[in-house]
Amino acid sequence: MTFLHNIGLYIIMLQKMFQKPTKWKVMKELILKDTEDTVINSLGIISFVSFFIGGVITIQLALSTTGSFYPNYLVGYATRETIILEFAPTIISIIMAGKVGSFITSSIGSMRVTEQIDALEVMGINSINYLIFPKVIALLLYPFLISIAMFLGILGGMGACVYGGYSTMSDFIEGIQTDFIPFHMIYAFIKTFVFAFILATVPSFHGYYMKGGALEVGKASTTSFIWTCVTIIIFNFLITQMLLG
Amino acid sequence: MISVKNLKKSFDNNPILKGISCDFEKGKTSLIIGQTGSGKTVFLKCLLGLHKYEEGEIIFDNNNLESMNDLEKMTLKSNIGTVFQGSALFDSMNIEENVMFPLKMFKEMPFDEMQDRVNIVLKRVELLNSNKKMPSEASGGMQKRVAIARAIVNEPKYLFCDEPNSGLDPKTAIVIDNLINEITQEQNITTIINSHDMNSVMEIGEKIVFLKNGNLEWVGSKKDIFKTKNKAVTDFVYSSELYKKVRKMYLKS
Ligand SMILES: Nc1ncnc2c1ncn2[C@@H]1O[C@H](COP(=O)(O)OP(=O)(O)O)[C@@H](O)[C@H]1O
Ligand SMILES: [Mg+2]
Numbered sequence A: 001m002t003f004l005h006n007i008g009l010y011i012i013m014l015q016k017m018f019q020k021p022t023k024w025k026v027m028k029e030l031i032l033k034d035t036e037d038t039v040i041n042s043l044g045i046i047s048f049v050s051f052f053i054g055g056v057i058t059i060q061l062a063l064s065t066t067g068s069f070y071p072n073y074l075v076g077y078a079t080r081e082t083i084i085l086e087f088a089p090t091i092i093s094i095i096m097a098g099k100v101g102s103f104i105t106s107s108i109g110s111m112r113v114t115e116q117i118d119a120l121e122v123m124g125i126n127s128i129n130y131l132i133f134p135k136v137i138a139l140l141l142y143p144f145l146i147s148i149a150m151f152l153g154i155l156g157g158m159g160a161c162v163y164g165g166y167s168t169m170s171d172f173i174e175g176i177q178t179d180f181i182p183f184h185m186i187y188a189f190i191k192t193f194v195f196a197f198i199l200a201t202v203p204s205f206h207g208y209y210m211k212g213g214a215l216e217v218g219k220a221s222t223t224s225f226i227w228t229c230v231t232i233i234i235f236n237f238l239i240t241q242m243l244l245g
Numbered sequence B: 001m002i003s004v005k006n007l008k009k010s011f012d013n014n015p016i017l018k019g020i021s022c023d024f025e026k027g028k029t030s031l032i033i034g035q036t037g038s039g040k041t042v043f044l045k046c047l048l049g050l051h052k053y054e055e056g057e058i059i060f061d062n063n064n065l066e067s068m069n070d071l072e073k074m075t076l077k078s079n080i081g082t083v084f085q086g087s088a089l090f091d092s093m094n095i096e097e098n099v100m101f102p103l104k105m106f107k108e109m110p111f112d113e114m115q116d117r118v119n120i121v122l123k124r125v126e127l128l129n130s131n132k133k134m135p136s137e138a139s140g141g142m143q144k145r146v147a148i149a150r151a152i153v154n155e156p157k158y159l160f161c162d163e164p165n166s167g168l169d170p171k172t173a174i175v176i177d178n179l180i181n182e183i184t185q186e187q188n189i190t191t192i193i194n195s196h197d198m199n200s201v202m203e204i205g206e207k208i209v210f211l212k213n214g215n216l217e218w219v220g221s222k223k224d225i226f227k228t229k230n231k232a233v234t235d236f237v238y239s240s241e242l243y244k245k246v247r248k249m250y251l252k253s
Helices: A002-017 A024-038 A040-064 A074-113 A116-122 A127-163 A169-177 A182-208 A214-243 B040-047 B070-078 B095-106 B111-124 B140-152 B170-186 B198-204 B222-227 B231-237 B241-252
Strands: B002-011 B014-024 B028-033 B055-060 B080-083 B158-162 B190-195 B207-212 B215-220
Touching (some): A024 A074, A024 A127, A024 B095, A040 A074, A074 A116, A074 A169, A074 A182, A116 A127, A116 B080, A127 A169, A127 A182, B002 B040, B014 B040, B014 B190, B014 B207, B028 B040, B028 B198, B040 B158, B070 B080, B095 B111, B111 B140, B140 B170, B158 B170, B170 B190, B170 B198, B190 B198, B198 B222, B207 B231, B215 B231
Parallel strands (some): B028 B190
Antiparallel strands (some): B002 B055, B207 B215
């Protein structure tokens, strides 16, 4: 029952997000600030994780595909497919659910418990539009972050592969270029846009509708992380089934 | 003037306000007092439109809240200033930006003019040279002053303050109470203050509304409070030895 109630509340929240918009002059500043908080400030961690996990993926692929049975370019090819199809869009989004998601929940949640949201409402401001809409717009830049993750993941893989002596640079690059299906890129970015929307709205929902005090803000962040992950994984499955299945 | 008639509000079938009727006059500070949990905040939030109530009427200068359309409600909201219990300052903005916020959102005026207006109200609440401080760097008393400045920057007709002096030392508490009272008289505002503090009652209690368990138990002024025979009021007001003594001395003289 509460589950259905929350789904309903979430949908109503999405509707309200587009009603009674905040003045553009103010909204512009909010979008810039949220872009910095969510996208720009994640560049470091995302680059770091992509580069090294890319390396690890490649080493493991190389180790399990040794022998003359496999073509030399296979490692590069498999690295590209793994990173573009799954690692960059999905795994990075899960990491972002922890980083950006809990940031969004705790910042909106603490505004709720300290009555800052009430203060917005009594002034006649649509607090849902004011707080959540700029985050959705800011995360439209999320595919940019994922592109960087894809690039650095493959670069890390190449580094690990060539310097670890698992294969040669030219074999790896040949692998990257083998059987490239442009639709896979489209699929990856469709996923990315959906995940961006989930990353902006699900944590906002948990922060906005929380009750209680400072302790509950912490709990809400945890719950929000779990639900953001679950939603991302479910949509990952559905989109993959629809587009590739 | 604000008239409230037979206001009823419950949460999950648990009645919190059980039919409250009361008038709040213009240019005057009315105090709502009562124990923690007696429904003071819920009452204010009904007036503010943050809670939906089941029954009753709330009338702002002959305009019934129920029969207002969205535009009229917006106009009403722009005429209300609110000071929340914990100040509710936006912690991502500095003091000046907090006070400027309502102007930025609702007024089409050049930045310099907004700046001037902000400085005027900050001066009025006696808060100078702190424009660029963040709320977290300000003391409790300063935060309250900022909250008051933000509430009056748009020159409201109505001012609602939820326990404006809670968490302050007694001296600062009285200063804040008096500040609100003076501004109310200067600008002819209809002001309602929630409080559980006897010092406020003695200081600015021209009109006192006593709530108990969601009922309006007693209405009067600070002079009446010494004479009243109402047991609920005397139990609440004279819970400390000091006030018992004060009452004895007052009645003797
Ligand atoms: N949003 C809410 N949901 C359920 N109960 C509430 C809510 N807000 C207040 N209450 C209950 O209403 C009663 C009065 O609360 P309140 O108005 O905050 O008291 P106070 O006089 O201390 O301001 C309390 O028992 C409180 O538990
Ligand atoms: Mg209260």
